[in-house]
Amino acid sequence: MTSEKKRKSNEFPGSFESKCINTIRFLAVDAVQKANSGHPGMPMEASDLAYVLWSKIMRYNPKNPQWLNRDRFVLSAGHGSMLLYALLYLTGYNLTLDEIKAFRQWNSKTPGHPEYGCTPGVETTTGPLGQGFATGVGMAMAERFLANRFNRPDFPLVDYFIFSLVSDGDIMEGISSEAASLAGHIGLGNLIYIYLDNRITIEGPTDFALSEDVGRRFDAYNWQVQHVNGYDLTGIEESIQQAKGEKSKPSLIIARTNIAYGSPNKQDSADAHGAPLGEEEVALTKRHLQWPETPAFFVPEDVLLHFRQAEKRGQERENEWLSLWEAYKKSYPELAHEWENMHKEPDPSQWENSLPLFKPEDGAVATRSASGKVLQAVAPHLPGLIGGSADLAPSNNTFLKNFGEFKNTGGRNIHFGIREHAMGAILNGMALSGALIPYGGTFLVFSDYMRPAIRLAAMMGLPVIYVFTHDSIGLGEDGPTHQPIEQLSSLRAVPNLMVIRPADAQETVEAWKIALSRRDGPTALILTRQKLPIIDRDRYAKASELRRGAYILADAPESKPELILIGTGSEVPLLLSAYEQLLDQGIQVRVVNVPCWELFEMQSHEYHEKVLPSYVNARLAVEAGCPYGWERYTGTQGKIIGIERFGASAPGEELFQQFGFTVEHVIKDAKELLSSV
Amino acid sequence: MTSEKKRKSNEFPGSFESKCINTIRFLAVDAVQKANSGHPGMPMEASDLAYVLWSKIMRYNPKNPQWLNRDRFVLSAGHGSMLLYALLYLTGYNLTLDEIKAFRQWNSKTPGHPEYGCTPGVETTTGPLGQGFATGVGMAMAERFLANRFNRPDFPLVDYFIFSLVSDGDIMEGISSEAASLAGHIGLGNLIYIYLDNRITIEGPTDFALSEDVGRRFDAYNWQVQHVNGYDLTGIEESIQQAKGEKSKPSLIIARTNIAYGSPNKQDSADAHGAPLGEEEVALTKRHLQWPETPAFFVPEDVLLHFRQAEKRGQERENEWLSLWEAYKKSYPELAHEWENMHKEPDPSQWENSLPLFKPEDGAVATRSASGKVLQAVAPHLPGLIGGSADLAPSNNTFLKNFGEFKNTGGRNIHFGIREHAMGAILNGMALSGALIPYGGTFLVFSDYMRPAIRLAAMMGLPVIYVFTHDSIGLGEDGPTHQPIEQLSSLRAVPNLMVIRPADAQETVEAWKIALSRRDGPTALILTRQKLPIIDRDRYAKASELRRGAYILADAPESKPELILIGTGSEVPLLLSAYEQLLDQGIQVRVVNVPCWELFEMQSHEYHEKVLPSYVNARLAVEAGCPYGWERYTGTQGKIIGIERFGASAPGEELFQQFGFTVEHVIKDAKELLSSV
Numbered sequence A, B: 001m002t003s004e005k006k007r008k009s010n011e012f013p014g015s016f017e018s019k020c021i022n023t024i025r026f027l028a029v030d031a032v033q034k035a036n037s038g039h040p041g042m043p044m045e046a047s048d049l050a051y052v053l054w055s056k057i058m059r060y061n062p063k064n065p066q067w068l069n070r071d072r073f074v075l076s077a078g079h080g081s082m083l084l085y086a087l088l089y090l091t092g093y094n095l096t097l098d099e100i101k102a103f104r105q106w107n108s109k110t111p112g113h114p115e116y117g118c119t120p121g122v123e124t125t126t127g128p129l130g131q132g133f134a135t136g137v138g139m140a141m142a143e144r145f146l147a148n149r150f151n152r153p154d155f156p157l158v159d160y161f162i163f164s165l166v167s168d169g170d171i172m173e174g175i176s177s178e179a180a181s182l183a184g185h186i187g188l189g190n191l192i193y194i195y196l197d198n199r200i201t202i203e204g205p206t207d208f209a210l211s212e213d214v215g216r217r218f219d220a221y222n223w224q225v226q227h228v229n230g231y232d233l234t235g236i237e238e239s240i241q242q243a244k245g246e247k248s249k250p251s252l253i254i255a256r257t258n259i260a261y262g263s264p265n266k267q268d269s270a271d272a273h274g275a276p277l278g279e280e281e282v283a284l285t286k287r288h289l290q291w292p293e294t295p296a297f298f299v300p301e302d303v304l305l306h307f308r309q310a311e312k313r314g315q316e317r318e319n320e321w322l323s324l325w326e327a328y329k330k331s332y333p334e335l336a337h338e339w340e341n342m343h344k345e346p347d348p349s350q351w352e353n354s355l356p357l358f359k360p361e362d363g364a365v366a367t368r369s370a371s372g373k374v375l376q377a378v379a380p381h382l383p384g385l386i387g388g389s390a391d392l393a394p395s396n397n398t399f400l401k402n403f404g405e406f407k408n409t410g411g412r413n414i415h416f417g418i419r420e421h422a423m424g425a426i427l428n429g430m431a432l433s434g435a436l437i438p439y440g441g442t443f444l445v446f447s448d449y450m451r452p453a454i455r456l457a458a459m460m461g462l463p464v465i466y467v468f469t470h471d472s473i474g475l476g477e478d479g480p481t482h483q484p485i486e487q488l489s490s491l492r493a494v495p496n497l498m499v500i501r502p503a504d505a506q507e508t509v510e511a512w513k514i515a516l517s518r519r520d521g522p523t524a525l526i527l528t529r530q531k532l533p534i535i536d537r538d539r540y541a542k543a544s545e546l547r548r549g550a551y552i553l554a555d556a557p558e559s560k561p562e563l564i565l566i567g568t569g570s571e572v573p574l575l576l577s578a579y580e581q582l583l584d585q586g587i588q589v590r591v592v593n594v595p596c597w598e599l600f601e602m603q604s605h606e607y608h609e610k611v612l613p614s615y616v617n618a619r620l621a622v623e624a625g626c627p628y629g630w631e632r633y634t635g636t637q638g639k640i641i642g643i644e645r646f647g648a649s650a651p652g653e654e655l656f657q658q659f660g661f662t663v664e665h666v667i668k669d670a671k672e673l674l675s676s677v
Helices: A016-035 A041-057 A078-091 A097-101 A131-150 A168-172 A174-186 A214-220 A233-245 A279-288 A301-331 A333-342 A367-381 A420-431 A444-460 A487-492 A505-517 A543-548 A569-584 A597-601 A605-611 A652-658 A663-676 B016-035 B041-057 B078-091 B097-101 B131-150 B168-172 B174-186 B214-220 B233-245 B279-288 B301-331 B333-342 B367-381 B420-431 B444-460 B487-492 B505-517 B543-548 B569-584 B597-601 B605-611 B652-658 B663-676
Strands: A072-075 A162-166 A191-197 A224-229 A251-256 A385-389 A413-415 A437-443 A465-469 A498-500 A523-526 A551-554 A563-567 A589-593 A619-622 A639-641 B072-075 B162-166 B191-197 B224-229 B251-256 B385-389 B413-415 B437-443 B465-469 B498-500 B523-526 B551-554 B563-567 B589-593 B619-622 B639-641
Touching: A016 A041, A016 A078, A016 A097, A016 A279, A016 A301, A041 A078, A041 A162, A041 A191, A041 A233, A041 A301, A072 A078, A072 A131, A078 A097, A078 A301, A131 A162, A131 A174, A131 A191, A131 A333, A131 A420, A131 A444, A168 A174, A168 A191, A174 A420, A174 B174, A191 A233, A214 A224, A214 A251, A214 B214, A224 A233, A233 A251, A301 A333, A367 A385, A367 A465, A367 A505, A385 A413, A385 A420, A385 A465, A420 A437, A420 A444, A437 A444, A444 A465, A444 A487, A444 A523, A444 B444, A487 A498, A487 B487, A498 A505, A498 A597, A505 A523, A505 A543, A543 A551, A543 A597, A551 A569, A551 A605, A563 A569, A563 A663, A569 A589, A569 A619, A569 A663, A619 A663, A639 A663, B016 B041, B016 B078, B016 B097, B016 B279, B016 B301, B041 B078, B041 B162, B041 B191, B041 B233, B041 B301, B072 B078, B072 B131, B078 B097, B078 B301, B131 B162, B131 B174, B131 B191, B131 B333, B131 B420, B131 B444, B168 B174, B168 B191, B174 B420, B191 B233, B214 B224, B214 B251, B224 B233, B233 B251, B301 B333, B367 B385, B367 B465, B367 B505, B385 B413, B385 B420, B385 B465, B420 B437, B420 B444, B437 B444, B444 B465, B444 B487, B444 B523, B487 B498, B498 B505, B498 B597, B505 B523, B505 B543, B543 B551, B543 B597, B551 B569, B551 B605, B563 B569, B563 B663, B569 B589, B569 B619, B569 B663, B619 B663, B639 B663
Parallel strands: A072 A162, A162 A191, A191 A251, A224 A251, A385 A437, A437 A465, A465 A523, A498 A523, A563 A589, A563 A619, A619 A639, B072 B162, B162 B191, B191 B251, B224 B251, B385 B437, B437 B465, B465 B523, B498 B523, B563 B589, B563 B619, B619 B639
Antiparallel strands: A551 A589, B551 B589
16 A cells, blocks of 8 residues: 555545545546546535445445345446445445456446446446336335245344435436336335436436426325435435335435536536546546545545445344344244245256146147246245236236235235336346246237346346247237237347247246246247147157257158258247148158247257258248348248238238248248259 | 118117217227227227317318328327227218228228328327327427427417327336426427326226326326316316417326226226127127117217218318418418428438538548538428437437527427437327428437337338437447447348448438438438548449448459458448458458348349359358348358347447457458358
8 A cells, every 4th residue: 555545534624424425436536537438427426325325324244245135226327337336345345446447448347337247236237227226126026025925023034225326317217107106006115216316417407308396206106205415414314214214105315416516617517427527627626625636546544444344334234134044044944944945046846847738639728828827837836936917917827826916915916017118127126136036928019118128137147037928910900019020030139038939838838947947047938829739749849849949840751851941939830730741742841940049059060950951951931020030040042931011900810821821831932942942 | 771770869868979979989899899809998988088079179171181280189098999990980081881890800991009001090000008198299299390480470380289098008108207208398288188097907907006196297297187077078178178278288187987988797897908898798788878789880870970070170170271371371482382391202402412521531430420410411401300319419419500409499409308218209209290300319229218119110101210329339338238239130120110330421421311311111320439430432332332221342353252241330441451451362352331231122133142142152241239130141151240248348449359340350250261161
């Protein structure tokens, strides 16, 4: 430590607390300046609020960021990431000052926006506005669920709070409105959000685009609303305590703040949003706030010692909780066992035997219906399985009978309301508890409404399950607005999202097995509205082959195949019919079922070559969706029967005829292909 | 007409108005029953409100659905489509009773949800909840803009209202919150929305998921809020007149209604949502409301005569307006000329000469910056060009200098706020005016937030322009949350959306030419944050070749090509460098630039074969995004340098290195490819 660094804060004027706060503030300023990139305005603005939260309110253990009963901090205004990194460093998380100096550089733990899994203490990835806000609601719902399930008199095993700093973007984005309405409806008393009311956005003053009465609006959502000066430490602390005391409502504390607080020329200016202050303004600001101009990244020793008390405090709090947990285990051994189980890697042997079995003789079944049966079958064995639908439960078959309503009762059925986007983020928040396996349903076409949340689930590697039903024009009369066309392609393009479109009820069981076992990312199940025949697995390959992503469902019986029919989901039975007819005509044809591209891509080159041998150029892919992307498997000489327009309103069977999804069309195109390649 | 059909309404009891209303109600009931598909509950619930609107309030001409100053009716609750079809038929639009009987059938004009362009009188496609609500805000903004621009004392050329029936879905969806906040901010007095407060959603009572105080919330948004009984005709009319009188605020009329009004067993039940009543319940309901049980689709003659007065009334109103227009032309010939121009097909000769020209010697230019220059250059010549950004104008370069702020002044710069989804729908609403060329900007990654609105623009074929900047990892430090990966693929998969990613500033000019000339669908411009060199068009092919979607930018000089490098946008300069080095090494290489897949797909087979001859298997595609889909042009033997994960936070140039977008990597992969195929 240099002599300069050893300087204590009493060597320069101002209260000790203001020095602590300025330490946060100028770590952010200096890091943004050094990176020559980032947002200094927000950390400068919110250092006082953050100081109160992290030194006086929140329960956390820097040495164990995984402590289950810690309070959660969500920086919904993720562009202010340096605020969070400064706090994590100062309070003693595993984040060094060197990492702060490497802000926004390759391979640092201090990326431009907070990233879950990258930096210890970062609870969720934020940056896309509104996501943190809504994810926090999911975290709070997880806490309420676990508290309802596990707390017993004198055993408050789960009683953490979710704190968040939210910005104008969160106030304006629709996803936050959805989440706020639901949070108020449920009455999430464990949710405490502080709104940085700085009246500045990137384009300029917020009154360019925002003049609503935010407090009144949140009051209408059934939130407790308070107003506070963002630089009045006592007022801030009191308002947070007041919020903690309100057990039946979420709280919004509207803090009047100034962006780039302390900067003589950039405070209250949009210029402080997405760019460093500049060397000169950094110096002026330090002078203005009576902070030493050098060195950069200055942390007075006593300030650090003060912040680092969080380690001892946190360890004590965790120890208290661990004592509680030990006593709990003795008093409630079964519940304790369940708790432990919910936090472990999933063990499929606990539920695999309960899965339904679908046989051809039982008749046709919609895959959405099969999915509902799987959910119902595994639910008793998976106490962390919790979810619902964005007001389409009867259509998505997502309701768990006998498992109660989430609201007030600790039940496992959530009514998300007509709020797909918030549902997506809430699922993320629930998954982040580490205890829950959250699922959410809507029509496949409305996956578009929740894409930003799906993307974050994929980026964070969260085990979230989407139940997307009504998966093609096969849904029929509702017409083009409800018929997915480009959704399958668009979801397959998302990195780390597993998209599974089973071809019958039995494959739906297999798809759920994959989804429930996956821990490192989300899975989208793509299910039909209409009934599909159960494939005869005595005649064709086993449904369990789904785990390879693609497999030879029916092969050329007499020689190498000369033609390959490729398909997914509801088009597979069609291909099997075509296959039988082509066989009768002496054509050596193979049917390859591709329920999951991502799983297939994980297989070896040898397996790929086995399933789709490169010597076969006559390949016909059939999928009732946009053909985009299928050339990967058909090659440029192959053909795709897909849909290159939007759908239409008519009965589903008629649409399949009109759009060419018929055995006759498949046979015709297959033969043309055979004669042309 | 059968004798039964000739029956007049005075043959059975009840007031004449209630018969008119029941005619609407039972047309819907019978049509849903005949289709055995659809939503009867909402039309049954809202027939009284619709009757008041369409017979006492709205100005429209059934014989000219295009009359420019008509009031607009938006059925945001699009699932109640039969309500609208019944009104259109009864008031005399070109929609027959036979079409009503063909509800939800192939090729009928009465699809499951209202479709713009399919049915005369349908102002916008609705169904995906919240879209109608937000699109209506765009329509109202268009009206305000045109009124500000063209109205003169005693010449109220533009003074129409936007009416909408909105449902619980609209109240809950985030897009509506965004749009409502902006509408209140602007003070859209021409917007009158009636909320069908029926307390029932698909899953059951709304209190499963909704308990906010809707009125208080909209009051906070600066809306006028009224409450009314949805079956009190006088009260309804008075509340709408009250709403029309409030010129400085949008209005929400909260109408307490009953879903499936009149059905003895299904009123106020979620069962009435997505399924026909059933023959028996239809009969019971008719009996309950004293309506003849047979025939189905019964329209009393006097009721029809009464509704059809709308034709005469509408023609008179249009005639009055046409007289006003004739006088206006004499008093304000220049404005009248501008008005006419704005409603015509665009004439590129009016603005093409003003376009900027970018040359290599002027130095590197970010395509977002070139885009801003184009916008500024054409704006004086295109008075209908209007738009803005979702709070990223300084980054998207979307601000039109010297064209004022939209709010209150009739300027052309809109601050949408941090509300991408509402922006998307508002652009649709503005485009539906037929007079405006709306554009909206945000970061490409946030196109995810507005996908449902983009989809509707594509479905409706609206000339909307998206300015999507920050188009790859090249944006740098903001990191993976802000770096698009799958967005390009996902947008290319949308039918009828044109996605253009220019390779330099000059191609950006060409891309804008395409976008401004396109009338039958939306265009997404994909632009860089970082500077790109201007391609030397003396050495390489002309930028105007962009209009073919893909073209040979640089060719093998000495023989047929043995290798083709394929790329878009910021990767093209990289390919040109690799090309020069490969040429030096004696390799006959071609560079194909593919700025727009959709345009390329429209070209002839011969052109495709010319650009990408089938005899060349060594094809390397390079794009700083997800490789999904590129096999269409590389074939299965080719290779793709793309990104199969999420991005990272670091300076953009470093990321290009780390992710393999370097000349060395391209050359290495190209050579490997050459030796392997």
